[in-house]
Amino acid sequence: TCEMVDIKNRRLFLKRSKCPNIQLTDLFLGAVVNVHSRQLTISDFGDDFTRLKLQSKKEHTLGIIKPNCVSKLGEIFDHVLLEGLSICNLRMITLTTKEASKFYEEHQGKPFFHDLVVFMTEGPIIVFELIGEKAISRWRELLGPTDSTLARQD
Numbered sequence: 001t002c003e004m005v006d007i008k009n010r011r012l013f014l015k016r017s018k019c020p021n022i023q024l025t026d027l028f029l030g031a032v033v034n035v036h037s038r039q040l041t042i043s044d045f046g047d048d049f050t051r052l053k054l055q056s057k058k059e060h061t062l063g064i065i066k067p068n069c070v071s072k073l074g075e076i077f078d079h080v081l082l083e084g085l086s087i088c089n090l091r092m093i094t095l096t097t098k099e100a101s102k103f104y105e106e107h108q109g110k111p112f113f114h115d116l117v118v119f120m121t122e123g124p125i126i127v128f129e130l131i132g133e134k135a136i137s138r139w140r141e142l143l144g145p146t147d148s149t150l151a152r153q154d
Helices: 048-055 067-082 097-103 113-120 135-143 148-153
Strands: 002-006 011-017 032-035 038-041 059-065 086-093 125-132
Touching: 059 067, 059 135, 067 086, 067 113, 067 125, 067 135, 097 113, 125 135
Parallel strands: none
Antiparallel strands: 002 011, 032 038, 059 125, 086 125
16 A cells, blocks of 8 residues: 655645555655556655665665776676666766766875776766665675776686
8 A cells, every 4th residue: 555645735645545556666765656647756755664664675876887898788787687686777978087087086196096087988888876675785796896807806
């Protein structure tokens, strides 16, 4: 069952009713659900109890396929989907030097910063949102070691 609350006016919008087309996995912030022929975007939770129960279920994280791996996109996404994560908001972009420098500004002043910026701007990258239970730790586990020479040995 589902119940909807108008957050702005703080009143009940839809009394508790059966919604057979909505699954628990569909309920996360930013999700678009269809309730009684109305397309609705979930923007907040109705109360603290619901927030505690559902927010921990779904984590969101940023995924980036770097220029040297764009050709292996299908293979990478197969692994992501087999892990049970959802891929949303997918974009193929080419970063400018300014954008790459801003994104990696935490590494500014480190010896590898310039090479990193050059590498990230040498071709298109794929950026996307990953959604799932423990998405951040599962994505990191899929990525393996940060050092690509160590990753090749595994």
